[in-house]
Amino acid sequence: GSGGFRKRKHDNFPHGQRREGKESVNSSSALMTSFKSFQLELDTRHDKYERLVKLSRDITIESKRTIFLLHRFTSAPNGEEILNESEVKLDAVRWKIKQVAQELIGEDMYQFHRAISPGLQEYIEAVSFQYFIKTRSLISIEDINKQLVFTAEDREETANTTSSCHEEQPHTWSLKVTPVDYLLGVADLTGELMRLCISSVGNGDIDTPFELSQFLGQIYDGFTFIGNTGPYEVSKKLYTLKQSLAKVENACYTLKVRGSEIPKHMLADVFSTKTELIDQEEGL
Amino acid sequence: MSVSDMFIALQGALSADQDIREEIRKVVQALEQTAREILTLLQRVHQGDGFQHIPKKCQKAREHFSTVRTQMESLKTKFPADQYYRFHEHWRFVLQRLVFLAAFVVYLESETLVTREDVAEILGIEADRERGFHLDIEDYLSGVLTLASELVRLAVNSVTAGDYSRPLRISTFINELDSGFRLLNLKNDSLRKRYDGLKYDVKKIEEVVYDLSIRGLNKEATGGAGGEK
Numbered sequence: 001g002s003g004g005f006r007k008r009k010h011d012n013f014p015h016g017q018r019r020e021g022k023e024s025v026n027s028s029s030a031l032m033t034s035f036k037s038f039q040l041e042l043d044t045r046h047d048k049y050e051r052l053v054k055l056s057r058d059i060t061i062e063s064k065r066t067i068f069l070l071h072r073f074t075s076a077p078n079g080e081e082i083l084n085e086s087e088v089k090l091d092a093v094r095w096k097i098k099q100v101a102q103e104l105i106g107e108d109m110y111q112f113h114r115a116i117s118p119g120l121q122e123y124i125e126a127v128s129f130q131y132f133i134k135t136r137s138l139i140s141i142e143d144i145n146k147q148l149v150f151t152a153e154d155r156e157e158t159a160n161t162t163s164s165c166h167e168e169q170p171h172t173w174s175l176k177v178t179p180v181d182y183l184l185g186v187a188d189l190t191g192e193l194m195r196l197c198i199s200s201v202g203n204g205d206i207d208t209p210f211e212l213s214q215f216l217g218q219i220y221d222g223f224t225f226i227g228n229t230g231p232y233e234v235s236k237k238l239y240t241l242k243q244s245l246a247k248v249e250n251a252c253y254t255l256k257v258r259g260s261e262i263p264k265h266m267l268a269d270v271f272s273t274k275t276e277l278i279d280q281e282e283g284l
Numbered sequence: 285m286s287v288s289d290m291f292i293a294l295q296g297a298l299s300a301d302q303d304i305r306e307e308i309r310k311v312v313q314a315l316e317q318t319a320r321e322i323l324t325l326l327q328r329v330h331q332g333d334g335f336q337h338i339p340k341k342c343q344k345a346r347e348h349f350s351t352v353r354t355q356m357e358s359l360k361t362k363f364p365a366d367q368y369y370r371f372h373e374h375w376r377f378v379l380q381r382l383v384f385l386a387a388f389v390v391y392l393e394s395e396t397l398v399t400r401e402d403v404a405e406i407l408g409i410e411a412d413r414e415r416g417f418h419l420d421i422e423d424y425l426s427g428v429l430t431l432a433s434e435l436v437r438l439a440v441n442s443v444t445a446g447d448y449s450r451p452l453r454i455s456t457f458i459n460e461l462d463s464g465f466r467l468l469n470l471k472n473d474s475l476r477k478r479y480d481g482l483k484y485d486v487k488k489i490e491e492v493v494y495d496l497s498i499r500g501l502n503k504e505a506t507g508g509a510g511g512e513k
Contacts, residue, residue, distance in 0.1 A: 029460065030399075031397050031460050032467070034464075035468065036467060038421060038425065040470060042422075043467065043469055108366060110369035110372075111372075113369075115299075137287075140290050183294060222287055222291030223291070224291070225291050226294065227289070229295055229298045229302065252417070
């Protein structure tokens with residue numbers, strides 16, 4: 001009796017029950033078929049995301065290099081040449097952004113926004129820095145977006161490298177930076193302007209700092225106007241912006257007070273100690 | 285354009301954005317309320333006599349889903365159709381909850397996994413992104429994973445209620461679900477975390493089936509389940 005029971009148990013569980021479970025999971029059931037299509041859909045989505053992350057990284061790197069290049073502008077005699085070179089670099093960045101825009105044709109941009117946002121911010125920083133050096137004013141979000149409209153003729157050249165399934169797509173397409181990306185990019189720009197201010201003093205340029213102080217003041221006012229209407233990241237940048245502004249204002253103060261006493265060739269020394277002092281204060 | 289003009293324009297855009305979010309939040313709150321009501325209704329199947337009333341409970345739940353559809357209609361009007369993912373996180377949670385509830389109802393009725401298209405229809409939304417407010421695939425899968433946990437609980441309670449065949453059918457179903465999820469290459473995100481919990485559901489249901497087998501309680505049950513196939 002009990003032996004028979006044990007035997008039955010044995011048949012039922014490890015073999016019988018398990019096998020029943022496995023058998024019913026045949027690979028052509030409706031459920032498995034739909035999961036196979038889910039696999040395809042998820043993989044496609046993840047692949048696209050990864051491609052965009054890679055493009056975003058490239059955009060970041062190239063934009064950073066452009067900014068470094070532009071910092072040399074004030075100290076080098078061949079300013080025009082550097083501006084031209086930066087334009088070439090930015091064109092290269094825009095070509096990458098075009099690839100991003102191409103990936104996003106027919107997609108909801110916000111679905112992949114986190115992948116491309118860092119790159120776009122860095123690009124905005126670079127492009128607005130260049131614009132400031134050229135015109136001494138702030139580039140508007142509309143102007144940035146205008147440069148990010150791509151036409152079909154441009155695409156023909158790249159058609160070999162990308163897939164050829166875009167034929168029914170419209171002839172122009174564009175990428176729009178979001179207001180938040182723009183704001184974050186502009187907030188980063190202020191950091192560059194602060195560096196520009198300190199280094200311009202080193203070149204004996206005593207007009208730029210005052211100009212920058214005024215410009216940064218305007219941007220700061222703008223950010224205070226937005227306050228906490230924007231997302232958390234924007235308010236976070238406000239703190240760093242305040243510090244940059246303080247540095248520039250202090251530089252202007254020192255120039256005003258001591259500018260008449262100190263010979264121009266010593267100004268650089270005065271500021272290198274001054275900035276160190278500020279950095280130390282921050283560390284506390 | 286002066287700097288301050290630019291910032292005034294940006295501020296305008298940002299507060300318009302906030303207004304939209306506020307509107308969405310209101311509708312989502314109403315949806316959450318409906319979802320809670322459906323959940324309360326369906327929870328009753330776990331209790332002693334609930335098993336006899338399953339079809340009735342499903343019927344009632346389906347009536348509630350018509351409220352969901354009206355609320356979804358109003359949600360669609362709150363933001364531009366092509367900006368779904370911009371505001372996605374506001375309704376993500378409640379949508380996953382609703383997918384689970386719809387899947388639960390469908391399982392109780394027919395013991396099958398609801399398709400993505402059918403859930404979309406029950407909720408009054410689209411299955412494809414191209415056609416408007418849609419059901420994101422990750423939200424669908426998340427809801428299905430919640431269903432797995434709920435079914436394990438149902439298996440335990442049906443044993444208590446003396447129904448020994450249901451756990452075996454649930455076991456088959458969850459095993460199939462597990463094989464399905466094994467096909468997916470998940471990224472290290474929330475869905476992956478939810479999926480990592482599925483193995484505990486599988487383990488638990490196997491324990492229930494084992495308990496039944498070791499006591500010979502599934503003898504007539506397997507016969508019944510086998511006959512159905």
